[in-house]
Amino acid sequence: MPRWRHDPDARLDRRVARGRAVPTEAELSSEARLPEERVAQIRELPRVATSLDRPVDDQGDATIGDLVAADTPEPLADLEVSLRTDALERALASLPERDRQVLTMRFGLGDQEPRTLAEVGKAIGVSRERVRQIEKAALVRLAERRELAADAREAA
Secondary structure (H helix, E strand, O other): OOHHHHOHHHHHHHHHHOOOOOOOHHHHHHHHOOOHHHHHHHHHOOOOOOOOOOEOOOOOOOEHHHHOOOOOOOHHHHHHHHHHHHHHHHHHHOOOHHHHHHHHHHHOOOOOOOOOHHHHHHHHOOOHHHHHHHHHHHHHHHHHHHHHHHHHHHHO
16 A cells, blocks of 8 residues: 555655645645644654664674664675676576577566567567467476486486
């Protein structure tokens, strides 16, 4: 559920965010379904900003920034994605060109968006049903190669 539906404070800001003129307290009260007194209290609340480098405790060991989750993935997560991408590229390279094209288009690999059977069929000049068959056969080939590689590692 969107925050503005259940959070009265968010409903007050929503109208302004839509590019409308700054509303009166009566308009805000009506829009947010709150008494005008509550709207006045909310408008008077201080807007406090603080630094992420501000210490959390008296010892100064931790900062607010230490407690906030980072938006960037961890380096190990980047490495894992990179390794998976390399493995996927190697696996696709082992397939015939047509199979590789179908899987790339169907699953949106690389920088593409996933496409429907009909879109792929139109792009490569075959029917939707034939695209489905090619996709299924390619996935079977990849699964078999993965199993063979796993068996070879176990035997070594």
